[in-house]
Amino acid sequence: MAIRNVCKIDIDNEILRKKSKIVKNFDEKLAELLDDMKETMIKNYGMGIAAVQVGVLKRVIVIECNNMFLELINPEIIKEEGEDIDTEGCLSVGNVKGYVKRPMKVTVKAQDRLGYDFTITGEKYLARVLCHEIDHLNGVLFVDKMIKKCGENE
Ligand code: CO
Numbered sequence: 001m002a003i004r005n006v007c008k009i010d011i012d013n014e015i016l017r018k019k020s021k022i023v024k025n026f027d028e029k030l031a032e033l034l035d036d037m038k039e040t041m042i043k044n045y046g047m048g049i050a051a052v053q054v055g056v057l058k059r060v061i062v063i064e065c066n067n068m069f070l071e072l073i074n075p076e077i078i079k080e081e082g083e084d085i086d087t088e089g090c091l092s093v094g095n096v097k098g099y100v101k102r103p104m105k106v107t108v109k110a111q112d113r114l115g116y117d118f119t120i121t122g123e124k125y126l127a128r129v130l131c132h133e134i135d136h137l138n139g140v141l142f143v144d145k146m147i148k149k150c151g152e153n154e
Pocket of ligand 1: 091092
């Protein structure tokens with residue numbers, strides 16, 4: 001495993017804005033990418049990370065939830081319910097935190113590192129992180145959707 005460099009909006013905006021590609025090969029290279037993403041996320045105190053944030057344009061995300069690590073390959077939101085406004089930050093965006101409206105609950109279908117299909121339903125925090133990371137795969141950052149920055153006047 002290795003810690004990879006995290007792309008930042010001020011210098012790597014071009015790659016962060018690209019659409020990531022569907023993963024077709026569930027091989028050793030994918031496993032290594034997942035392990036490195038996990039290590040990189042932990043090292044940077046992140047709660048989620050998308051492959052594009054380490055400069056790899058593949059539809060791969062890793063999320064930490066309740067001390068468990070979730071790996072989602074080719075994730076796709078298949079159901080959304082409700083609304084929830086809360087704060088977000090991002091390893092690629094520096095110190096800015098802000099309020100973003102997300103669904104209260106989402107169901108996502110994805111594949112695991114071996115290529116097996118699964119679905120996961122998340123509420124509140126997990127729904128938020130899933131949406132945030134899936135946005136990364138489409139070149140979208142939370143600052144694009146931010147209602148207001150934390151600490152800004154009402
Ligand atoms: Co992010």
